[in-house]
Amino acid sequence: MAKPFPILGFDVGGTKVAVSLVLSDGTLVASSRVPNKEREPDDVLPAMVSAGKSLLADAGIPREELKAVGVCTPSPLDFKRGIVMAPPNMKMWKHVPIRDFLAEEFGVRAFFDNDANASGLAEWLFGSGVGVQDMLYLTMSTGIGAGVIANGHLLRGATCDAGEVGHMILDANGPLCNCGLRGCWEAFSGGRAIAQRMQRELADKPNSTIVKLAGSLENIDMKTLSDAVLANDPYACAVWDGMMERNAQSSPSAPSPSSAATSS
Amino acid sequence: MKPLLERVRKYGWKQPREACSIVPGKLGSKLGEYAGASVALYALHEIGEWDLPWQNN
Ligand SMILES: [Zn+2]
Numbered sequence: 001m002a003k004p005f006p007i008l009g010f011d012v013g014g015t016k017v018a019v020s021l022v023l024s025d026g027t028l029v030a031s032s033r034v035p036n037k038e039r040e041p042d043d044v045l046p047a048m049v050s051a052g053k054s055l056l057a058d059a060g061i062p063r064e065e066l067k068a069v070g071v072c073t074p075s076p077l078d079f080k081r082g083i084v085m086a087p088p089n090m091k092m093w094k095h096v097p098i099r100d101f102l103a104e105e106f107g108v109r110a111f112f113d114n115d116a117n118a119s120g121l122a123e124w125l126f127g128s129g130v131g132v133q134d135m136l137y138l139t140m141s142t143g144i145g146a147g148v149i150a151n152g153h154l155l156r157g158a159t160c161d162a163g164e165v166g167h168m169i170l171d172a173n174g175p176l177c178n179c180g181l182r183g184c185w186e187a188f189s190g191g192r193a194i195a196q197r198m199q200r201e202l203a204d205k206p207n208s209t210i211v212k213l214a215g216s217l218e219n220i221d222m223k224t225l226s227d228a229v230l231a232n233d234p235y236a237c238a239v240w241d242g243m244m245e246r247n248a249q250s251s252p253s254a255p256s257p258s259s260a261a262t263s264s
Numbered sequence: 265m266k267p268l269l270e271r272v273r274k275y276g277w278k279q280p281r282e283a284c285s286i287v288p289g290k291l292g293s294k295l296g297e298y299a300g301a302s303v304a305l306y307a308l309h310e311i312g313e314w315d316l317p318w319q320n321n
Contacts, residue, residue, distance in 0.1 A: 009300025018296035024305060024314060031297045070304025111307035115299065119289075121306045122298035127290035131318045137289070152316075154306060229265075241265060248268055251286070252276030 005067040006059075008052045008106065011115065012036065012073040012098070014089030017048055021055040024067070026126045030055050041084075041096045049105045069102045069110040072118030075145075079160040082112040088178070089142070115139075116163045117154060120147015138165070138251070143178075144186045166190065170249055188246040191222045198225065198239065209233035 004023040011018040013036065020031035032055060034047045056063060074087035082099025084090070103110035113121075120129075120137030129135045129149065137147040144166030148155040155162040166186035167179050174183025175193065187193050198220050202208050210228045214220040228236030269286055276284075291298055308314035 007301045007304045009298070009302070009304065011296040011299040013296070018300070020297040020301060022298065022301035022305075026317060028294065028297050068304040068308060070300045070302065070307070072299050072303050109304075109307075111304045113303045118299035118303045119295055121302035122291055122295055123289050125302050125305060125317060126298055127295075128287050153310075237265065244265065244268060245271060248271030249275045251268070252272055252281055 006056070006061050006065060007067055008055070008069045010048055010052070010069070010071040010102070011118065012044075012048075012071065012084070012090070013115070014074070014087070017044065017051075019048060019051040019055065021052075021059055021061070029059050036090070039092065041093050041098075045096075045098070045101055049102070052106065063107070066106060066108050068108050069106050070112075070118075071098055071102055071110060072113050072115045073098065075114045075116075075161075075164070077112070077114055079112065079114075079156070082110070113154075114145075114160070114163075116145035117147045117156075120149065120163070121154060123147075124149050140189065140191075140247075142191045144190050165250070168250060168253060170246060185246060185250045189243045189250075194225065194239065194243060195221045202235075208235060210236055 004025040004027065006029070007022050007024065009020045009022055015037045017034040017036050018031060019034060021029040023029060032051050034044060034051050036044050056066060073084045074090060076085040076087065077083060078085060082097060084093045084096045084098050086094045099110045099112040116137070116139050119139055123129045123137050124132070124135060129137065132149070133152045135149045139145050146163040146165045148163050167177065167181065167184040169181060169183050170185055170188060171183035175187045175197070176182055177184040177187035177193070198210060199217050202211050202220070203217060205211060209231060210220055210224055210233065211217060213227050214224040225236055225239060229240045272281060272286070289295065305314055309316060
């Protein structure tokens, strides 16, 4: 077997960037974090580069042994040109050519994709999807997205949006979605949509279990909901039940996999 | 409360549904650590410079 080679990975999110040094055999050598909450890319990008260089130095890996860099960010992005377009929770990142910046800084090839595809690839290569030919990775967080592996390849589609399953419409008369349409899966089951719905419905119920658990209306989130479900609160259980029913309705409609991995 | 797999019966067409399994992700808090690197490794695989973990032994 060939000697494993080192890769630097950057997972750029709305609050932090996970920087990691991984070997091609799946060994996670080391990792660190760079804050990215309401920060300018002009500050964050150099910090990412020095974090990556520190990981290499601390592991005693000379820079010329680094094989490549991989980076993922939330959508929307320009996949072909390696540009972050201005994701809703990273408003200061407008048209940032992140892929080529990292390639130049590290002097190696850099590769780029959206965070749902990247997480799907990670679960496929090193997690619950190891060895399968077809799988759908679902990420259920603030929004809902997917990474689709079909016949041993990542499915991108013509505009690289193949995994955008969160905007499949389950009910054209349903609740309004962030995207402007009505009744998307994400409008029913996305973390942000559910939190907003609970804040609306509980606005005049300061004594409800959920408001009490959250401390205030604005603090209500998915964690509050799951805590209230565990405490058997009837309202929370009804919200949860409705969400699970929409998840059940949607999951089989997303591209048919022969093995599916989900994460929350 | 009813688990997802039981609920899916009502919506999923029988044959593809029965060929599938629904499982939780395995990487958990390490997902972010592997995501960026996986993009690079898959890209190298696509151009023939890296074998998938289950192909190289
Ligand atoms: Zn939508």
